[in-house]
Amino acid sequence: GDSVTQMEGPVTLSEEACLTINCTYTATGYPSLFWYVQYPGEGLQLLLKATKADDKGSNKGFEATYRKETTSFHLEKGSVQVSDSAVYFCALSANTGNQFYFGTGTSLTVIP
């Protein structure tokens, strides 16, 4: 079945460091791909998404490119800030449109 595998955490970075959180997926057809973020004490919210191959989603300095050839949707940011500390979830919308799959989440802590 469809699934999402993301990099295990936790990840600790210094401010202004580069971030990559790996996400790979297994799916039939052409799923849509998402990154959701949960800041401390807050609910889940959409960070970015891509609905077809080669699309790049971007928001708040974060980017992810939908790579069908490698079945990946890695999250990247060139310079992280303390305020980026959160749990990041990669997610997939199945081609059938009736199921949605989240990864296990990657906790990021950015230290000053």
Place this chain on the structure above:
Amino acid sequence: GAGVSQSPSNKVTEKGKDVELRCDPISGHTALYWYRQSLGQGLEFLIYFQGNSAPDKSGLPSDRFSAERTGGSVSTLTIQRTQQEDSAVYLCASSSVTFTDTQYFGPGTRLTVL
């Protein structure tokens, strides 16, 4: 406008009791989703409603779980004969039409089964 709301925010129950969890989606959103987040695990998709219909109920963990949505708005997730492994945070989300639309999440209901 108001976001997704869920009630109760916390529920403690005894093993074997039934519980009802409620979700009020954003007004006008036709799609509604239920998820379960267990300690140390990711979000587990339970069920999706398009209007009042749930096209696929295979994500529900067992026949003790059921969900309904009425009037294209409020949804209730019912767990019968609760077990300790049902303890988790139950999250509800809604989106305007389909899965590719942004899902807006509620604050969740933390269920503890003693």
